[in-house]
Amino acid sequence: MKKLILAALSLCASASLALAAQEVPGIPDLSRFKLSNGLEVFAYKDASVPLARIEVVLKAGAISQGPDTAGLFRLYERMIFRGSAAHPGSAGVKAALAALGASECDGGTGPERMDYWIKVPSSGLAAGLQFWADTLVSPALDASDFEAEKAAAIREIGSKAADPDSIYQAALDRRLFSKYPWRRDPDGSEKAMQAATLESLKSLAAQWLVPADTAVIVGGDVDPEEVRRDAEESFGSWKAAPDPWAKALPPNPRPGVTRPTWIVYPDPALPEGIGTVEARYRAPDLGYDPASSYAADLWCALVEPPEGRFKTALSANVPKLGDKESIFASYISQRDGSCLSIASEFAVDPALPAADRARAFKERARGFEITSMKSDASYFSAADYDAARKRLVDRRAEAVDDADGMVKALAFWWATASVDYFALYPSSIAKTGTKDVSAFLDTYVLRNLEVVALRMNPSDYEKEKSSLAGAGFETVSAANAFWWQK
Numbered sequence: 183m184k185k186l187i188l189a190a191l192s193l194c195a196s197a198s199l200a201l202a203a204q205e206v207p208g209i210p211d212l213s214r215f216k217l218s219n220g221l222e223v224f225a226y227k228d229a230s231v232p233l234a235r236i237e238v239v240l241k242a243g244a245i246s247q248g249p250d251t252a253g254l255f256r257l258y259e260r261m262i263f264r265g266s267a268a269h270p271g272s273a274g275v276k277a278a279l280a281a282l283g284a285s286e287c288d289g290g291t292g293p294e295r296m297d298y299w300i301k302v303p304s305s306g307l308a309a310g311l312q313f314w315a316d317t318l319v320s321p322a323l324d325a326s327d328f329e330a331e332k333a334a335a336i337r338e339i340g341s342k343a344a345d346p347d348s349i350y351q352a353a354l355d356r357r358l359f360s361k362y363p364w365r366r367d368p369d370g371s372e373k374a375m376q377a378a379t380l381e382s383l384k385s386l387a388a389q390w391l392v393p394a395d396t397a398v399i400v401g402g403d404v405d406p407e408e409v410r411r412d413a414e415e416s417f418g419s420w421k422a423a424p425d426p427w428a429k430a431l432p433p434n435p436r437p438g439v440t441r442p443t444w445i446v447y448p449d450p451a452l453p454e455g456i457g458t459v460e461a462r463y464r465a466p467d468l469g470y471d472p473a474s475s476y477a478a479d480l481w482c483a484l485v486e487p488p489e490g491r492f493k494t495a496l497s498a499n500v501p502k503l504g505d506k507e508s509i510f511a512s513y514i515s516q517r518d519g520s521c522l523s524i525a526s527e528f529a530v531d532p533a534l535p536a537a538d539r540a541r542a543f544k545e546r547a548r549g550f551e552i553t554s555m556k557s558d559a560s561y562f563s564a565a566d567y568d569a570a571r572k573r574l575v576d577r578r579a580e581a582v583d584d585a586d587g588m589v590k591a592l593a594f595w596w597a598t599a600s601v602d603y604f605a606l607y608p609s610s611i612a613k614t615g616t617k618d619v620s621a622f623l624d625t626y627v628l629r630n631l632e633v634v635a636l637r638m639n640p641s642d643y644e645k646e647k648s649s650l651a652g653a654g655f656e657t658v659s660a661a662n663a664f665w666w667q668k
Contacts, residue, residue, distance in 0.1 A: 203406055208605035212588075213406040217414060219422040220394035224592055224601065225409035226401035228585040233285075234402035235586050236310045237299040238318060239593040241427060242390040244293040244368045245517065249666070253370020254378055254386050256291040257335050261383070262298070263289070264327040268316035271324075278313055282306050291368045294517050295597035296391075299589070304403040308412040311398070315416035318391070328380045336375050343660040346451040350637060353445055353663040354462055357633045358438045358521060363665035366519055371666035393417070394425035397596050401585035438464040439631040444540070444655045446636040447663075448643035456504075457536060457638040460525035461544045463630050466622070468599040469517040475599075476607075476614040477622035478513040478522060483570035484562050484619070485511050491561065495551050500543045502529040517598050522626060524548075530642045537636075537646070537653035544634050552627050556620045567615065575608045 203213040203225075211227040243255050265271040269278045279287050282302045289298035298318070302310040342348040355366040364370070398417065400409045452458070466474035485492040488506035497506050504527030511524045524547050528539060555561045562570075582588040595604035636655065638646070643657075650657070661667065 203410055206601060206605050208609070209588075212592075212605075213409075214601065215410055217393065217418055219418065219420055220392075220425065221413075221417055221420065222397040222596070223409065223413045224397065224399045224596075225404060225406035226399070226585060226588050226592070227404060227406060228401060228588070229403045230584070232304050232403045233301055233585075234304045234307050234310065234400055234404050235286075235299060235301045235589045236307070236314060237297055237399045237589050237593050238314050238396065239295055239297040239399065239597050240391060240396050241294070241597050242296050242395060243291050244365050244370075245519070246390050246426070247364060247370070249362075249364050249371070250374055250377070251370075251382070251386060252364040252367060252374045252666070253335060253339070254374070254383055255296060255390075256368045256370065257331060257375070257378060258383055258387055258391070259289050259291045259296060259298075260331045260335065261323055261328065262317050262321045264324060264331065265322040266316045267320040267322065269313075270322060275317070282309055282313060284310075293366050293368060293519055295593070297593050297597075299593075301586075307400070307404055307408060308415070311400075311412050311416040314398070315420070319417070319420050323380060323384065325380055328383070332375055332378060335369070336372050339369050339372050339375065342369065342664070346447075346449050349658070349660050349663045350447050350449065350635070352665070353447060353658040354633055354635060356663065356665045357443050357445065358462060358464060359519065360438060367665065371664075373666060388423070390426050392423035392426070393420050394423065395427065397593070399589050399592050399596070401589035401592075439633055442631060442654075443633045444537075444635075444653070445633065445658050446536075446638065446643065446650050446655045447658045448640040449637040450640055452637055452639045454639045454641050455530050457528050457530050457636060457642065458525060459528055459536075459540045459543045460523055460635045460637075461547060461632045462524075462635065463522045463627055463632045465513055465520040465522040465626050466515075467518045467520045468515055468603065472599055472603060474618075474622050474625065475513075475515050475520070476610050477618040478515070478520075478626070479574055480567075480570055480611060480614050481619050481622060482511045482513050482522075483573050484566055486570070486573070490566070492547075492551055496526065496543070496546055499546050499550075500526075500528075500539060501534050502531055502539070503543070504528060515598065530638060532645055535646060535649045535653075536638060536642075537650050537655060540634055540636055540655075541653075544632065548627055548632070552623050556623050556628065559616050559620075562616075562619075571611050571614075574611050578607060 203215045206212040206214055213225045216222050263275055265274050269275050283306060284300050284302050286301040300310055356363045359366050398413055466478050468475055493506045493509045496509055497503055508527040513522050514520060582591050592601060595601060
């Protein structure tokens, strides 16, 4: 009997340890803890407004799907708003939200995460957490609702073929992530949607939508201890399951481009006389090379000023680019789908073929300016570095200036990298310097290949169609842009 009592006490102690709150260094007023089923909980205290934002985020989405399941995570997102055991049907969900006094409620599925959020009076914290537990853990998944949502999802996939931005981005993703482009496409394919069944949706949820793959993030006028207690009450009975990310990510697909790739998209959304040129590269993935991501961010901040050496050189040496404000470089950080873009507007002029200017733009940016940055430590001054670091840190501070911003940021970074990555970002940027930027440029630009893309009004494109084809540009359209098209 004594041994049984000691064993029981030991189990209770282990559970207490699992629930013990910890502060997050670098983010005052943020506490975190983990339930015994593996679910992580974060509580951010901001008493400025008597509200609470409750966000549930899962490390799932397009990154977790294959070509045969592409779009099923988005379909699941749609289904949970159709009701749960506790709140039957869409009407039950609406009634529950009204009872909570919710001012916001929504969800989304992206390339690397699924998230759902609600904003309620802080006095409704416990009820808000219970709402999400009921909705996510025990969705109704009704057969008739499933067929209706599946038809709606198929219509949405079809509508992308009429959206210029969707066509352009799909064409780039298909070439830059050629090994598995479906992992960049949350909407998926019509074929996968047609083949989807309610059982396949449940099977996917059983594997990926589990406590170990989930975080609950609460921000606002809340007490961390109450968040801990209420989260345990709501989500503690959610059955533990294996973490689907326990195994390593698949082999890194960088470089994603194995040969020089040139595309042109006749874009009806652009006015005649104006085009855009872009060189897009695979970039540091936070799941493989988080250290280089700081250098990628810093480099983009270094080349940002219109009066800086980089934009001035491009403007002076590539004919008829747009003004310096239209030249930009951006780094999109993702767990395994990061990319770096260098782009500009330009004025269409048949006397200056767009194909030639696209090559000149890429060569001036990469072949001359970026090569010079790597070899010449004085390309950017110490003052340039200080100003760039300040811009990055100031933007981060501005983005998390209130509880909503903090919860949104924590949800993104928890799924994409880690909360610690986000918390330590200012100190990591402060330590990033010339050698780091040089190494980043060498690995991800100078030793990498890019996709060079032009966008032009169809009328302008027709005038240069022959010269573009002769220069090796592939024409993309709604008929060949998407990964699921032959």
